[in-house]
Amino acid sequence: MKKTISREALKSASLEYNDVSGDFNWIKKRRGPIKVGQKAGSINHAGYVVIKIDQMKFMAHVLVWFLKTGEWPTLDIDHINGIKTDNRFQNLRHVTRSVNLQNQRKAHPNNHTGLIGVNKKGPKRFLALIQIDGIQKSVGTFENAIDAHNAYIEAKRKGHPGNTL
Known part of the structure; x- marks a missing residue:
């Protein structure tokens, strides 16, 4: 079961949302070292802002969506520009997991x-691969990694209509 919070509890949590910066700030003194006006939350291991309210941790982008729409998200909340800490409402969209995963911007750590989208095929050969509808397809073989990557991005823009690359 997903953890949720009521709009009333969110509004009374001593937080204020800044539409321009996308940040939540504390508006009342709280226990510990937190000061009025201080930015709320911390960055978790995955790079997202997390805010603790009533002993529960919430992703800031999910709280923004809930605050602005009045609806608890049923799908993923995607950061359109790929910056996980940019929680301005205009940078967020409610999308399926598969669309959200189309916005991967970094190669996996084991990618040499x-x-x-680029694999080394030989001393001077690079293979561009893309997965569309669960099927891996070759985009082509190239003499340099940059050309392979550019071909991958072009194929991604055509084959993954929800991506923001």
């Missing part, structure tokens, strides 16, 4: 080229 460091470029998403």
